[in-house]
Amino acid sequence: xxxxxxxxxxxxxxxxxxxxxxxxxxxxxxxxxxxxxxxxxxxxxxxxxxxxxxxxxxxxxxxxxxxxxxxxxxxxxxxxxxxxxxxxxxxxxxxxxxxxxxxxxxxxxxxxxxxxxxxxxxxxxxxxxxxxxxxxxxxxxxxxxxxxxxxxxxxxxxxxxxxxxxxxxxxxxxxxxxxxxxxxxxxxxxxxxxxxxxxxxxxxxxxxxxxxxxxxxxxxxxxxxxxxxxxxxxxxxxxxxxxxxxxxxxxxxxxxxxxxxxxxxxxxxxxxxxxxxxxxxxxxxxxxxxxxxxxxxxxxxxxxxxxxxxxxxxxxxxxxxxxxxxxxxxxxxxxxxxxxxxxxxxxxxxxxxxxxxxxxxxxxxxxxxxxxxxxxxxxxxxxxxxxxxxxxxxxxxxxxxxxxxxxxxxxxxx
Ligand SMILES: Cc1cc2nc3c(=O)[nH]c(=O)nc-3n(C[C@H](O)[C@H](O)[C@H](O)COP(=O)(O)OP(=O)(O)OC[C@H]3O[C@@H](n4cnc5c(N)ncnc54)[C@H](O)[C@@H]3O)c2cc1C
Numbered sequence: 001x002x003x004x005x006x007x008x009x010x011x012x013x014x015x016x017x018x019x020x021x022x023x024x025x026x027x028x029x030x031x032x033x034x035x036x037x038x039x040x041x042x043x044x045x046x047x048x049x050x051x052x053x054x055x056x057x058x059x060x061x062x063x064x065x066x067x068x069x070x071x072x073x074x075x076x077x078x079x080x081x082x083x084x085x086x087x088x089x090x091x092x093x094x095x096x097x098x099x100x101x102x103x104x105x106x107x108x109x110x111x112x113x114x115x116x117x118x119x120x121x122x123x124x125x126x127x128x129x130x131x132x133x134x135x136x137x138x139x140x141x142x143x144x145x146x147x148x149x150x151x152x153x154x155x156x157x158x159x160x161x162x163x164x165x166x167x168x169x170x171x172x173x174x175x176x177x178x179x180x181x182x183x184x185x186x187x188x189x190x191x192x193x194x195x196x197x198x199x200x201x202x203x204x205x206x207x208x209x210x211x212x213x214x215x216x217x218x219x220x221x222x223x224x225x226x227x228x229x230x231x232x233x234x235x236x237x238x239x240x241x242x243x244x245x246x247x248x249x250x251x252x253x254x255x256x257x258x259x260x261x262x263x264x265x266x267x268x269x270x271x272x273x274x275x276x277x278x279x280x281x282x283x284x285x286x287x288x289x290x291x292x293x294x295x296x297x298x299x300x301x302x303x304x305x306x307x308x309x310x311x312x313x314x315x316x317x318x319x320x321x322x323x324x325x326x327x328x329x330x331x332x333x334x335x336x337x338x339x340x341x342x343x344x345x346x347x348x349x350x351x352x353x354x355x356x357x358x359x360x361x362x363x364x365x366x367x368x369x370x371x372x373x374x375x376x377x378x379x380x381x382x383x384x385x386x387x388x389x390x391x392x393x394x395x396x397x398x399x400x401x402x403x404x405x406x407x408x409x410x411x412x413x414x
Contacts, residue, residue: 004331006339009034009141009151011132011164015049015110016299016316017157018117022063023324025121029331034141034148036131036158040118041111047182047224048077048203048216049113049313050105057106059317068116069108074219077107079202082375085209085260088414090379090407095202107202109219113313132163139294152339154295155323157316160281162301168289173281176306178369179235180212180228180278181249183271188223192270198263199223206264207368207375213257215267225267227253228280230369236277246274280306285358288351293340296347298323303354308365309386315357322346360385380407 006029010017013035024031051057051069060069075095082091118126133142141148156164160173188196198204199215206213211229218224232238241248253268283304289297299316326342335341363385367378375382384400391399 003334004338006030006152006327006331007150008032008327009139009148009154011135011141011154011156011162012158012299012301013037013040013114013118013126013128014157014159014299014316015113015117015313016320017155018114018121019059019063019317019320020155020157020298020324021125022065022117022120023059023320024327025125026064027324027328027331029327031125032148033126034130034132034143035126035128038129040115040128047110048074048107048218049110050078050107050310051113051317052105052311052314055311055314055318059321062321063117063120065116065120068120072108072112072116072219073106074108074201074217075106076201077203077217078105079200080205081200081203082205082207082379084375085206085211085213085257085264087206087261087263088376090375090414091383107217107219110313112219132158135164135167135295137167152294153327153343156295156297156301157299157320159300160304162297164295165289165297165301167295168292168297169287171284171287173283173304175233176280176282176365177230177233178228178280178306178365179231180226181243181253182224182226182275182278183246183250183268184273184275185223185225185267185270186272187221188217188270189221192223192266194263195223195267195270198267204264204267206260208260210369211257212369213260213264213267223267223270225271227257227268228369229256231279233279235279243277249274249277282306282362283358285362286351286355287358288347291340291344291347293337293343296323296343298350302350303358305358305361306365307361308368309357309361309389311357311361311389315354318353319350322349360389376411380404383407 008031010033013033021031021033078095080093083089130143135141139151139154156162185192199217201217204215214226216224236243241252298319305312323346326346330338330342367382368374371378383403
């Protein structure tokens with residue numbers, strides 16, 4: 001039973017902001033999302049996300065959305081191959097059975113995830129076409145066409161270039177050194193059977209020479225193809241082609257990856273439409289801010305990372321779940337400063353989780369994109385990092401030594 005009523009503003013209707021609104025709405029807490037985009041399908045939401053049991057999936061279950069999630073989840077999407085440019089395979093994972101509750105990480109298209117979260121909250125909670133320009137110390141929200149005020153708590157769920165974060169810190173995301181293009185192969189089974197077979201309804205990650213070529217199956221029968229490489233921060237103006245032009249970009253990527261296995265190059269050859277070119281930015285590992293009552297952050301706004309460990313959305317959903325707990329607990333507390341105390345506790349716990357995730361992501365990126373002769377030289381390091389995410393620390397010596405011994409022998413055969 002609530003003893004305090006709060007008015008909450010969430011900036012950003014990404015997965016983190018929508019999940020938080022769903023959880024607060026279910027607890028009868030007054031919440032409004034202000035979103036810059038004009039509507040739910042304003043821009044392409046390409047790409048697939050795998051939700052992990054203890055984080056993303058736990059939040060989905062707590063929000064009462066697991067049955068709905070299962071309509072869009074792809075458990076066969078867990079099939080994964082990690083190889084090099086010659087298609088030498090260093091890791092192969094078969095899809096797990098959907099009943100495997102411990103390690104299941106089903107895939108869902110980004111657009112479907114956002115859609116199911118948005119459908120789970122009343123329409124009038126989201127105020128589209130509200131791009132936040134700034135927020136003042138006393139929580140006045142400045143939009144293009146006016147101001148909104150009177151909130152007990154303003155939450156920045158506004159992603160990489162968060163405007164809310166500016167109130168809490170001067171630190172800005174920095175360029176990771178990696179940029180590239182993403183393409184799509186629509187109706188891949190019919191139009192590009194070889195690429196479809198290679199991706200095997202899951203994902204192929206090929207790394208070599210500071211470059212990555214990734215193919216991922218989406219639920220609409222298309223394959224998302226990403227080509228990343230080490231580039232200067234100004235690559236979009238210095239690259240010598242128009243990075244906004246699909247054909248020019250495709251040809252440039254083909255040149256850049258020439259000499260790679262024809263099976264892998266086939267992914268680019270078959271690609272059709274292109275998303276906007278992208279440079280990957282990140283916040284410093286261990287980024288934090290001094291608590292300021294009435295304002296906080298979640299998701300990418302709080303801990304932007306590159307996608308090399310594939311955990312950003314999971315962390316955003318976990319943040320939303322834990323922040324909802326903090327707000328709901330405070331609403332049942334009679335102390336005047338209950339909300340401030342609970343938010344401060346949420347932040348401290350989130351900083352610890354985020355730092356671990358940032359270390360994992362940064363390490364995975366260094367292993368595959370910045371280590372000479374990767375993946376051959378770095379596969380053991382990469383595997384131990386990834387394994388440590390799922391295991392208690394007392395198992396590390398056993399599992400890590402097993403990984404090193406396995407690859408010592410395996411490398412004689414490839
Ligand atoms: C190429 C790529 C691949 C990825 N792959 C994976 C993966 O496989 N697995 C995984 O877990 N993570 C992945 N991620 C990371 C994941 O996409 C993010 O961590 C996740 O989307 C963060 O969610 P969020 O809600 O915090 O922010 P976002 O998804 O960025 O949403 C922010 C929302 O805020 C809105 N907004 C922004 N500014 C304003 C403003 N001023 N006013 C109002 N609204 C605003 C935006 O329009 C948007 O709707 C990937 C990221 C990239 C770039």
